[in-house]
Amino acid sequence: MDGYHAWMLIAASLVLLMTAPGLALFYGGMSRSKSVLNMMMMSFGALAIVGVVYVLWGYSMSYSDDDVATLFANPFTLFGLQDLDPSAYITVAFQLTFAVITAALISGAIADRVKFSAWMVFVPIWVTLSYFPLAHMVWGGGFLSHNPDGLAALVFGTVGEGAEKVAEIAPIDYAGGTVVHINAGVAGLVLALLIGTRIGFGKTPMKPHNLPLTMIGAGLLWFGWFGFNVGSIVFASDDPDAMYTQFVSETGLVWLNTTVATCAAVLGWLLLEKIRDGKATSLGAASGIVAGLVAITPACGALSPVGSIILGLVAGVLCALAVGLKYRFGFDDSLDVVGVHLVGGLVGTIGIGFLATAGGLFYGDGAKLLGVQVLVAVFAMLWTALATLLIGLAIKATIGWRVDEEDEIAGIDFVEHGESGYDLTVAGGTRRTPAQSTQKEGVPA
Amino acid sequence: MKLVTAVVKPHKWEDVREALETFGITGMTVSEVSGYGRQKGHTEVYRGAEYDIALVPKIKIEIVVEDVDADDVVGIVVKAAQTGRIGDGKVWVSALDSVVRVRTGDRDSAAL
Numbered sequence: 001m002d003g004y005h006a007w008m009l010i011a012a013s014l015v016l017l018m019t020a021p022g023l024a025l026f027y028g029g030m031s032r033s034k035s036v037l038n039m040m041m042m043s044f045g046a047l048a049i050v051g052v053v054y055v056l057w058g059y060s061m062s063y064s065d066d067d068v069a070t071l072f073a074n075p076f077t078l079f080g081l082q083d084l085d086p087s088a089y090i091t092v093a094f095q096l097t098f099a100v101i102t103a104a105l106i107s108g109a110i111a112d113r114v115k116f117s118a119w120m121v122f123v124p125i126w127v128t129l130s131y132f133p134l135a136h137m138v139w140g141g142g143f144l145s146h147n148p149d150g151l152a153a154l155v156f157g158t159v160g161e162g163a164e165k166v167a168e169i170a171p172i173d174y175a176g177g178t179v180v181h182i183n184a185g186v187a188g189l190v191l192a193l194l195i196g197t198r199i200g201f202g203k204t205p206m207k208p209h210n211l212p213l214t215m216i217g218a219g220l221l222w223f224g225w226f227g228f229n230v231g232s233i234v235f236a237s238d239d240p241d242a243m244y245t246q247f248v249s250e251t252g253l254v255w256l257n258t259t260v261a262t263c264a265a266v267l268g269w270l271l272l273e274k275i276r277d278g279k280a281t282s283l284g285a286a287s288g289i290v291a292g293l294v295a296i297t298p299a300c301g302a303l304s305p306v307g308s309i310i311l312g313l314v315a316g317v318l319c320a321l322a323v324g325l326k327y328r329f330g331f332d333d334s335l336d337v338v339g340v341h342l343v344g345g346l347v348g349t350i351g352i353g354f355l356a357t358a359g360g361l362f363y364g365d366g367a368k369l370l371g372v373q374v375l376v377a378v379f380a381m382l383w384t385a386l387a388t389l390l391i392g393l394a395i396k397a398t399i400g401w402r403v404d405e406e407d408e409i410a411g412i413d414f415v416e417h418g419e420s421g422y423d424l425t426v427a428g429g430t431r432r433t434p435a436q437s438t439q440k441e442g443v444p445a
Numbered sequence: 446m447k448l449v450t451a452v453v454k455p456h457k458w459e460d461v462r463e464a465l466e467t468f469g470i471t472g473m474t475v476s477e478v479s480g481y482g483r484q485k486g487h488t489e490v491y492r493g494a495e496y497d498i499a500l501v502p503k504i505k506i507e508i509v510v511e512d513v514d515a516d517d518v519v520g521i522v523v524k525a526a527q528t529g530r531i532g533d534g535k536v537w538v539s540a541l542d543s544v545v546r547v548r549t550g551d552r553d554s555a556a557l
Binding site for chain 2: 287339
């Protein structure tokens with residue numbers, strides 16, 4: 001299985017591509033021209049800080065064997081990867097990229113108005129209190145897995161004895177419906193409510209300033225998602241022949257499911273737009289791509305290709321409807337993290353209960369899996385909401401989230417980063433001499 | 446001398462330029478501008494949210510001509526830019542005190 005390890009290095013690199021530049025472009029194009037750099041910097045900043053934190057205590061807190069009450073693992077056991085067998089480094093690399101993109105996804109809910117410093121403090125604390133525990137609960141054998149002391153076992157009982165004892169109905173989250181998308185979606189909702197709307201929200205136009213960037217970003221996300229989903233294979237046995245057979249059939253299925261669900265979601269989103277608004281839009285196509293990818297993420301190993309088409313279609317339509325909710329309820333989830341990631345994550349996580357070829361309601365296997373999937377989703381939402389609220393309030397009381405009103409109107413790129421995204425005029429200005437620069441540091445030219 | 450200023454639809458700009466060149470106009474200043482008149486812009490929809498876009502993109506052409514040519518030039522621009530639909534634009538003429546060619550210092554008629 002040498003090929004597997006080569007593939008996993010590629011897969012980890014593909015998932016990194018999803019954040020920078022994939023997500024940064026997707027979000028950057030949707031923001032206004034005066035805040036495109038800040039929007040992209042939130043992704044790049046999350047990448048930098050989570051990458052470091054993950055190696056220090058993130059991996060240990062998610063996957064070290066030192067479990068604490070099934071909710072997280074001891075962050076100090078493998079601190080800095082000091083006692084980790086080097087053969088596990090590829091796994092660390094792959095998992096690191098998941099933590100990065102989950103944090104970066106949240107930034108879309110709070111565009112144009114948040115201090116970069118507040119974001120850079122929020123992200124490492126948030127992954128510590130929300131992402132690492134959920135990764136442990138779902139994928140590290142914790143409370144939301146097949147653990148005999150976990151949620152699924154508490155509700156529907158266990159099978160097996162001794163070390164073999166597991167929940168009778170194991171929750172399914174192949175690549176991160178709960179851990180990544182519901183997690184980021186709820187965090188985005190909580191922060192959008194806590195931080196408040198942009199000045200002029202719902203009145204002045206806040207339309208995307210560069211849809212080609214958004215479409216490039218969506219395409220890169222799709223490409224990177226093959227690493228995300230196809231790389232998430234877990235082997236059922238360590239017999240080389242069995243591993244080979246599983247690898248060939250499962251990776252093919254996951255790739256196909258990821259693609260057809262996404263295709264169907266694009267069609268669903270565009271069809272709804274055509275019927276409701278009269279036109280199929282490019283932003284709708286880009287959004288449909290992400291909605292489909294999000295929905296299939298937890299389900300990509302459990303569904304048939306036809307089941308995946310159905311799931312994608314439902315996700316495309318429901319997410320297209322859900323992005324309008326923010327205007328009805330008045331929360332400024334600027335780039336629709338809730339409408340796409342929370343709703344899409346729920347469609348996928350709960351959709352498994354209906355469409356899983358083993359255990360799904362539509363396949364005559366009863367409603368137990370559906371029940372487990374709903375419970376897991378609800379628990380994940382509560383956990384994230386609480387963690388995000390606590391961190392959000394603490395930052396609000398200390399650093400403060402918002403830039404000054406005047407600065408927000410002028411544009412956050414210049415205020416927070418001292419740059420502008422586009423220089424389209426030939427009469428740009430004059431370069432300062434070094435002496436002037438030291439005298440007037442920080443004063444706008 | 447007169448300054449003829451025309452604001453026209455972007456897709457008609459090339460027709461206007463050709464017609465003026467045929468008439469013998471050798472230079473002009475062209476800018477991409479935006480504005481609105483009776484049509485009051487248009488509507489765009491992003492993720493289901495409708496926006497009224499007040500400003501419509503236009504091309505503004507400025508030409509300096511001899512007094513006797515002003516009426517002809519206005520007629521040429523109007524003919525070339527006209528589609529008969531709302532949003533075709535405007536042409537106006539204003540008096541001009543003097544013109545200097547930067548390269549040579551030539552003034553007024555010699556500078557055109």
